[in-house]
Amino acid sequence: MTILHIGVLAAFLTLLGLIKNQKAIHSILLLGSILFCFWAQPAVPIRHFDFWFPASTLTLVLWTWAFCGEFGKDSVIDFIIILCGILSIGATRFIPDERFLITRTLPPLFYKIGIFCAITAVGTLFLAKIPRKSGRIAFSVLIGLIILIMVILKMPVLAQAFSGVLRRIAGQSSENALPDDIRWLGFSYIAFRLLSVLIDCSKGRSFELSCGEFLIYVCFPPALTAGPIDQADAFRKKLSSPHPDYLSAAERIALGLFRKFILADALARFSLSPVNALQFTKPFWAWVSLAAYSLQLFFDFAGYSDIAVGLGLLVGIRLPENFRHPYLQPDLSKFWNSWHITLTQWVRSYVFNPLTRKLKKKKFPEFFTLLIPQICTMGIIGLWHGVRLNFLIWGIWHALGLFCHQIWSKFVPDAKIRTLPGLWKKLYRIILTVLTFVFVSLGWVWFVLPDFPSAIQFFSRLFS
């Protein structure tokens, strides 16, 4: 999100917050979410894909909703609004002045958009007809499709191949295909929202969101690009009774802007990067740059989250907190309970807990039931950032850290620490906090550097 996006969203949501009519808020927010998907989509070197990517997002949302939800009167109206929204944005190609385009480039030929909308509509109606209990194939296809797109986006080799295919479809040379061509706005977050709803539905949990509410939930503009990942039901409750809080909103947005555009951007000038990692000749400054990277990442991400929460408050929707002083936590478990909280909770709910339950049922040794779910969970979180060896190592680094912490907690339980005199307790906590920060920071080396050899070289510089 750029400053322009934030400014426009703030103005839009403030005005929306002033409206008292609930139905009007719902419809305007629905249209606003559709427009934002197209407007915020970055330029793509593949012809017309700055239109097709957001359009496909809306299709996936509709199909997922059709599988889980039910066509009531409201949903029919929302469904029509969504299709008309796509067609209207497509129709901007007829506006003679390109400054008024919503998308980065001219939308594709109108008949193609028509065909796309028809496929979306037929797919939605077809999925809506399938009874949820007997829809295992549809469920698998939808889950598979979302995961496939995620894997393609996160894996440079596949992304490049996929770009080649899309370029051929668009009538361009596939020779110029690059992994970065596939810039699909917010898909990492969209996918997690869709997956959580699909998994919950397949387990028979109730789903009460209308078509429009579901689209607003998945594509809520403040949270579209960088989270947080809310729960569908919780979001619906907030959406149905919004309470704008302009003061808190202004505070959070100001805090977010300060964190993102002042602190993070200032730290970025001397924080660790693939370019400077191997330029350091003095270990002390390499440590300084590593610490700067840790802080930069936090202020950048937490800043965006603050802005998202603040923007949400303008329209009365309180998004969940994503960060809670993670670097002031005395151990790794607490760090992960306060770092990117909504993602961690998601993976905990859909990967860690089911896997741990399964392993416990099969009566594996205790260390195995502790370690394997940690490795799977943290490995997935790592790979979510990109399918690269270093991200996987970063995940395993944290999994092993969490595992060691669990073992340590067994030998030195918290209750024992509580019996220490006040000063010792404080000192103990400070030492643990510093150690946790150092461990997490060293983990970032795997995260920021693109390959194994450069990470090893940087470690050798740190400890030389």
Add this chain to the structure above:
Amino acid sequence: MKKYFRICLFTLIAFALFCGLYQAVSPMKFLGKISFYNHIFPGRERLPFGESPRTAYNFSLSNMDILFASHKISGAEEKVPGEFRVIVIGDSSSWGILLRPEETLTGKLDGRFLPDGRKIVCYNLAYPTLSLAKDLLLLDRALSFSPDLILWPLTLESFPVDKQENAPLKEPVFTEKHSFLNDRKELADWVRLQLYGPMWAGTGIDQDYSVPYAPPQTDLSEDLSFHGMEGVLPEISLSWELLEEGIRKCGNVPLLIINEPMLISSGLHSDLRYNFYYPKQTYDAWRRELTQKAAEWGTDFLDLWDLLPNDFFTNSAIHYNAEGATMIAEQVYQRICTSE
């Protein structure tokens, strides 16, 4: 609604108070002289300059106080007996485009010993712009650091009158109060320069060495004009008075003026021009005049115009490589030894 109005009003009043206080204190007077360099980070080997800050950890700024506060000369201790302090001013070739600090003329002279046992401690105060007016600003500052010798490498391209306008550097003027809004760029520059300190301290990099470049042009145009003017030496358009002023400013401090080496092309139209910058007849006339004026003003002069072979030049007809700097340093060193 009243609450929101009160908050807005309070914010406006607070901002107005801050601006008023800023104007009253005018902190740039002393802030420019304060620097983390020479305290937390080592001082820079040369004045900050650069167009790609993210990779060079360096950038161009104009406030001389900020520039000098970051230079290692500002952190230099009092001159000790046995030290022979040399300060190099000049343009991009002396600053060392595409050269690491130790590869520049300054780097090649630094640490050598004079026959009488004194150690040369050399500082690079050059700045990459061709302008005598800018050199004079630097000279003014250089003289305040008690040099035993000033080296002033220059070339004809620094002389035209139009090169003296819009100097890239400026001495801060504090005769009038500065507002926060007027000073915001300088404040931002100050902060940015401090933020690049850790990278300078950790890597010793102060320019982007990886930039691909084209070798200097050797096939030249048939054009005989110099800065849009025809003729052998467009006298009135050259700022000789600035050079004279520089010599006058030095007073008793020894000054060595060096005619910088340049590429002498043997390509197309090399019978008319030496290189991209100079028509032969203009340059020859200027060189004669410079030699003559240096003798007339009684200043030491070293003419190295044709010292370096063509393959010693990097991305311009006046930017030489490390070997070139070594050859120049050798010549300068010999001259210093004979003069001292």
